[in-house]
Amino acid sequence: MTADSKPKTVLYRVLRFEPEGSSNPRWQEYTIPYTSGLTVLDGLWVIKEGVDPSLVWRSSCRMGICGSCGMFINGLPRLSCNTQISELGSSTVEVAPLPNFDILRDLVPDLGPMFDHHQALSPFILRPDREELEKPTAEYYQSSAEMERYLQFSYCIKCASCIAACPTVATDPVYSGPMPLAQAQRYNTDTRDDGFDIRKLALRGPQGPWRCHFAGECSRVCPKGVDPAKAIQLLRRDLVADYLRLRRPTPPAAVVEKPDDIARRPDIPEAPPATV
Amino acid sequence: MLESRGHPNRLGMRGWLFGGRWGPDRYLYSLHRITGLGLLLYFAMHIILTSSRALGQGAWEESMARVSGPLFVIGEYLVFVAFAFHAINGLRLALAEVGFGVGKPIEPIYPYRTALDEQRPIVVVAMILVALLIVVGGLDFFVWH
Numbered sequence: 127m128t129a130d131s132k133p134k135t136v137l138y139r140v141l142r143f144e145p146e147g148s149s150n151p152r153w154q155e156y157t158i159p160y161t162s163g164l165t166v167l168d169g170l171w172v173i174k175e176g177v178d179p180s181l182v183w184r185s186s187c188r189m190g191i192c193g194s195c196g197m198f199i200n201g202l203p204r205l206s207c208n209t210q211i212s213e214l215g216s217s218t219v220e221v222a223p224l225p226n227f228d229i230l231r232d233l234v235p236d237l238g239p240m241f242d243h244h245q246a247l248s249p250f251i252l253r254p255d256r257e258e259l260e261k262p263t264a265e266y267y268q269s270s271a272e273m274e275r276y277l278q279f280s281y282c283i284k285c286a287s288c289i290a291a292c293p294t295v296a297t298d299p300v301y302s303g304p305m306p307l308a309q310a311q312r313y314n315t316d317t318r319d320d321g322f323d324i325r326k327l328a329l330r331g332p333q334g335p336w337r338c339h340f341a342g343e344c345s346r347v348c349p350k351g352v353d354p355a356k357a358i359q360l361l362r363r364d365l366v367a368d369y370l371r372l373r374r375p376t377p378p379a380a381v382v383e384k385p386d387d388i389a390r391r392p393d394i395p396e397a398p399p400a401t402v
Numbered sequence: 403m404l405e406s407r408g409h410p411n412r413l414g415m416r417g418w419l420f421g422g423r424w425g426p427d428r429y430l431y432s433l434h435r436i437t438g439l440g441l442l443l444y445f446a447m448h449i450i451l452t453s454s455r456a457l458g459q460g461a462w463e464e465s466m467a468r469v470s471g472p473l474f475v476i477g478e479y480l481v482f483v484a485f486a487f488h489a490i491n492g493l494r495l496a497l498a499e500v501g502f503g504v505g506k507p508i509e510p511i512y513p514y515r516t517a518l519d520e521q522r523p524i525v526v527v528a529m530i531l532v533a534l535l536i537v538v539g540g541l542d543f544f545v546w547h
């Protein structure tokens with residue numbers, strides 16, 4: 127067998143932590159065969175299925191959609207399902223749980239504090255017509271140009287990579303961090319929303335955007351191109367404009383009136399009944 | 403709400419200083435904090451030192467003599483360097499932080515273009531200005547005087 131035909135291997139260094147024991151997290155090494163197209167997540171499955179079934183992590187969709195597989199891989203927060211081993215440029219893959227979160231077990235971070243911050247900023251449409259919101263009779267009007275003002279920020283999958291990368295969060299647990307703040311801006315700029323004044327109160331103080339000093343790492347690591355750093359600066363622009371009374375509040379988008387003089391085309395079936 | 407539920411893993415100051423594979427903006431962020439703290443320290447020392455004037459001419463001259471060696475000239479120059487960086491970078495940040503030079507929301511198409519790319523030319527101009535100030539300040543401190 128020549129040197130070239132030897133099967134390639136990849137060395138995984140994985141940070142392990144068992145909450146039952148009293149010991150600190152420790153590195154454990156595994157060597158697995160490398161196959162073309164292997165992602166970091168695939169490699170973890172190879173370890174779990176063939177070497178060490180006790181290894182624990184979170185993942186679900188395997189296609190960069192669910193946001194559950196964020197890990198600290200070779201020194202950067204990334205989605206393990208979205209990271210090819212070949213793109214790391216190294217035959218060693220170092221995997222640790224996302225920093226800035228407590229470790230629950232092995233590669234599982236406690237994302238609870240992030241979601242507490244997220245929830246505190248009302249990440250949903252707020253408007254006075256609750257009845258219409260709960261039981262919609264039609265759509266709210268919104269132009270494409272209006273949608274593009276928040277669409278980028280709505281691609282967030284809550285993977286927490288940005289929080290793990292943020293140097294302010296690294297020393298300040300009170301600061302909300304990039305994801306929740308970007309989501310505040312996402313809903314503030316949605317023309318269907320009327321919650322600016324409510325979120326404005328929640329954004330006051332040390333949990334608000336004022337502790338951001340534009341290190342920009344959130345935008346650098348975001349796997350979905352959400353650019354939370356941009357969202358935070360734009361959020362501040364709106365808050366400053368509001369403080370200086372330069373912001374012109376607009377009423378939330380109205381419901382599009384159903385035209386009553388148009389008959390339904392017979393070849394288009396009625397919508398199925400609502401399931402929720 | 404924020405109590406620990408597992409093994410603590412917050413990066414702490416390591417998150418500012420040992421960024422690993424991070425980008426230049428993070429180091430500007432760290433340098434901004436470090437120079438800010440340095441200037442604050444200088445300010446405190448300055449207040450304490452100059453307050454000796456209230457104790458009379460003798461006390462004042464004595465404290466001035468204590469800070470007059472070549473080492474202190476270098477120290478003062480470092481304060482000037484920190485000031486030049488902190489002032490120019492601070493102006494850049496003050497503008498960026500109210501949404502100037504960060505771009506508008508766009509459709510995220512890979513490779514992503516972020517607010518950092520929008521900000522990059524401004525960073526370059528700001529750092530050239532800082533370098534110019536440092537050089538001119540150096541000439542003033544060590545050559546022209």
Ligand code: SF4
Binds near residue numbers: 281283351
């Ligand atoms: S903004 Fe990006 S990095 Fe942050 S949670 Fe959302 S998808 Fe993940």
Ligand code: FES
Binds near residue numbers: 192206207
């Ligand atoms: S497993 Fe869903 S994003 Fe990676």
